[in-house]
Amino acid sequence: MTKNSHIVSIESTGDYALLDSGNGEKLERFGDIVLSRPDPQALWGKRLPVSDWKKAGGSFSREESGGKWSLKSHVLAKWLVSFGGLKFWIRPTAFKHTGLFPEQAANWEWLRKIIEAGVGKVPQDIEVLNLFGYTGGATLACAQAGAKVVHIDSSKAAVTWARENAEASGLKEAPIRWIVEDARAFVEREIKRGRKYDGIIMDPPAFGHGPTSELWRIEEHFLPLVQNCLTLLSDTPLFFLINGYSAGYSAVAYENILLDLKAKHGGEIEIGEITIEESGSRGTGKEKGRESQARLLPAGIFARWSLR
Secondary structure (H helix, E strand, C coil): CCCCEEEEEECCCCCEEEEEEECCEEEEEECCEEEEEECCCCCCCCCCCHHHHHCCCEEEEEECCEEEEEECCCCCCCEEEEECCEEEEECCCCCCCCCCCHHHHHHHHHHHHHHHHHCCCCCCCCEEEEECCCCCHHHHHHHHCCCEEEEEECCHHHHHHHHHHHHHCCCCCCCEEEEECCHHHHHHHHHHHCCCECEEEECCCCEEECCCCCEEEHHHHHHHHHHHHHHHECCCCCEEEEEECCCCCCHHHHHHHHHHHHHHHCCEEEEEEEEEEECCCCCCCCCCCCCCCCCEEEEEEEEEEECC
């Protein structure tokens, strides 16, 4: 594996904490609200007592028809939290998501540093394409750092949510184009238009549909999409970031995709796992005088190239 392979760990902050995990579940705090939901990566046992889990303001349970949240009366339909230098509206959804993906904070910081270093050093504005942008964390981080961003998602509801996060983060007037469209169709049109981008971000799902029922299967459509995206890069690109969670691929597979980009432009490829550290997992060992090792919950993989 590449020398630049590492595990990135996200720690708790004022408005977010991973309190416990295990037995296929995780217990998290978003602002003042604690939620429990399934997580297949949590193969170990829980550390907190059952009584702590029962105090959660909401829990997600899977059913044959899908899944649903059970929320206590004090939990609002949505609430605002601060995280990673941005603000996000939290909404428990039917897909168990809340709209905040805290593990991505490491990528947001990486994007900010690259863009801030590039502003003023290139003759034109830095332009970024964010595909499968969902609730906008990466989009907002790039705009915050001074880039122009095109945010693409096939869900109108997700794009509306991202725009609300932008407004809450003080970025309502930032140079962001919000577009509800199929990622593959948009990229193909951008190629015909002769458009170029200095940075590209993508976080493709394993399976999904476009706004007009276009089918997405990562095993069929991912590589052609990446190849098309590579043709959209400017002559002096700054970065290319690929995230993955549910598809089951290795970060090494994503690294291999980016090798041609490195061969053409130089630069550096980093790959690895993104994890979230349990806030209460240190110092909970049963043996007297012995501190337990902090537990890390796997939350995805990444491969990212930068010109450096």
